[in-house]
Amino acid sequence: MSKIVAIKAREALDSQGLPTLQIFLWIADGRSVVVTVPNEWHYDNPLAIVNRDNDNQEFNGKGVKKAITLVNQTIAPQLLGMSCLEQGEIDKTLLQLDGTNNKAQFGTNTILGLSMATLKAGALSTNLPLYSYIHQKYQLTDLLSIPSCIYPLINGGDFGNDNLDFMEFELIPASHVSFHKSITMASTLNEKIRDVIETKGGSVCTGSQGGFLPRMNNNADVFELLLEAIKVSHYTFAQDVFFGLDASADDLTVDDNYHLRDKPDNYSSEELLQFYLQLREKYKTIYLEDPFYSNDEKSWQKITDRLGNTTKIVGDEFIRGDKDKLAKAIKQKTCNSVCIKLLDYGTISETLYAVKLAKDAELSVIIGDHSGETNETLIVDLAVGVGSDYVKFGPPNRGEKVAKYNRLIEVNEEIETSENESNRP
Numbered sequence: 001m002s003k004i005v006a007i008k009a010r011e012a013l014d015s016q017g018l019p020t021l022q023i024f025l026w027i028a029d030g031r032s033v034v035v036t037v038p039n040e041w042h043y044d045n046p047l048a049i050v051n052r053d054n055d056n057q058e059f060n061g062k063g064v065k066k067a068i069t070l071v072n073q074t075i076a077p078q079l080l081g082m083s084c085l086e087q088g089e090i091d092k093t094l095l096q097l098d099g100t101n102n103k104a105q106f107g108t109n110t111i112l113g114l115s116m117a118t119l120k121a122g123a124l125s126t127n128l129p130l131y132s133y134i135h136q137k138y139q140l141t142d143l144l145s146i147p148s149c150i151y152p153l154i155n156g157g158d159f160g161n162d163n164l165d166f167m168e169f170e171l172i173p174a175s176h177v178s179f180h181k182s183i184t185m186a187s188t189l190n191e192k193i194r195d196v197i198e199t200k201g202g203s204v205c206t207g208s209q210g211g212f213l214p215r216m217n218n219n220a221d222v223f224e225l226l227l228e229a230i231k232v233s234h235y236t237f238a239q240d241v242f243f244g245l246d247a248s249a250d251d252l253t254v255d256d257n258y259h260l261r262d263k264p265d266n267y268s269s270e271e272l273l274q275f276y277l278q279l280r281e282k283y284k285t286i287y288l289e290d291p292f293y294s295n296d297e298k299s300w301q302k303i304t305d306r307l308g309n310t311t312k313i314v315g316d317e318f319i320r321g322d323k324d325k326l327a328k329a330i331k332q333k334t335c336n337s338v339c340i341k342l343l344d345y346g347t348i349s350e351t352l353y354a355v356k357l358a359k360d361a362e363l364s365v366i367i368g369d370h371s372g373e374t375n376e377t378l379i380v381d382l383a384v385g386v387g388s389d390y391v392k393f394g395p396p397n398r399g400e401k402v403a404k405y406n407r408l409i410e411v412n413e414e415i416e417t418s419e420n421e422s423n424r425p
Helices: 067-080 087-098 108-125 130-138 179-200 221-233 268-282 297-307 323-332 349-359 378-386 399-422
Strands: 004-013 019-027 032-036 148-155 166-174 241-246 283-291 312-315 335-338 364-368 388-391
Touching: 004 067, 004 108, 019 067, 019 108, 032 108, 032 388, 067 087, 067 108, 087 108, 108 130, 108 378, 108 388, 130 378, 148 179, 148 221, 148 241, 166 179, 166 221, 166 283, 179 221, 179 399, 221 241, 221 268, 268 283, 268 297, 297 312, 297 323, 312 323, 312 364, 323 349, 335 349, 349 364, 349 378, 364 378, 378 388, 378 399
Parallel strands: 148 388, 241 283, 283 312, 312 335, 335 364, 364 388
Antiparallel strands: 004 019, 019 032, 148 166, 166 241
C-alpha cells in the first residue's frame, strides 16, 4: 500500500506573495499528502539552482509554471509505482533524472518538493507521526525531544530597512527553560520590546520576517533595548534568557574589510573579532551566525578557537548546503555549529546526510526556515525527528511562523503524553 499512484503539482504563494510549488502525492490505499516548497528571496546558491520561469510578464520572472509542467508531465510518470518508503531510492532517481551536479535541469525547488512529499507519504503509509517516522527510520537521535528555540525578534540587514547592519538580533532561552515557558517568554518579550520602542517614540513596524525595525545609531545599542525589555518583564537576563546574533557578514564586506555603523571607519577582520569578543563579554551573546564572510576562513578559525567553548559559532551561508565545505569546516574547526535549510540541499536524503555528518562530528545542528516560507510544517517534524539542537523559525507573530510553533506545541504534547503513558505502572 506504499506505492505511489499519482502526483500532481500546482502553484501556491509563499509568505512574500511569490509563487512556489505545491505538490500532492497519492499512495495505493487512496490516501494523499500535500507539501508546499519554501522560497528564498535572493537565492543564488550555485550548488542548488532554483527553477524559475524568468518571464517578466508574470511575478517579475519568479513564476514556477515550468517546474509545475516538469513535475506533471516528465517527473511524475517516472516515480509512479515506486514505494514512498524508499526515500533514498526516490531521491537518487530524482538526481539521476536531473543529471546535473547543481540540480539545474529540474531545479532544487522541484526536486525538494517531490522529496518532501515522499517523506510525508512514507509516514502516512506507516501510520506514524512524521517526526516519529523520521526518528525510527534514520535513528539520528536516541530520544525524542523539542529543540531549543532561537527567536529573532529584531531585524536588520537584508531583513530590515537600512536600520541596522546585522540581519537578526535573537533571544535564546536558557537550557533549563521548558518548551512551554520558552514560547511564553518569546511572546511576552516580543510585547515588551514593542512597549520599549513605543516609549522611546520609535515606530513599531516590522520587517519582512516579522522582527521589529528600530532605528539605532549603532548595532550594539540593540542589546541595550533588549535589556530594557527584559528588565520590565519577570525574566532575568543571563539566567533565563541570552542573546544571539546573525551577522550575515557576507553582506557587510567592503574590500576585504567590514562596514558597521558602530564606527566611522571600516573594521578589519581582527577589529571585528574584537567587537564580537566585547559583545560576548558584555551582552552574553551565546550564538553567532555567519560572523565573517565565507572566504575569511582564518577569522572563522580564530573566533571558534576563542569563543567555541561558550558560544555557538554557526555556519549558514558559510556552508550553504555544500557537504564538502561542511566536511572541511569540521576538519579545520572553523565553526562548531551548522544551520541546515532544506532548499540548500534539495533532497531529504542529502539534508539528512548533512545532519549526520554534523552530529557525528559533535557540531550543534540548527534547523532553519527560509525567507519565503509557507504554513508547511515539515521542518518541525524533521527537527524533532533528527534530534536537532535548535530550531530557528522567526518571531512568533506571523502566520507562516506561528504554524510552525503551533506544530511544535502539538508535537510536544504528543511526546509528553507518550512519556507519561510509558511511565505508568
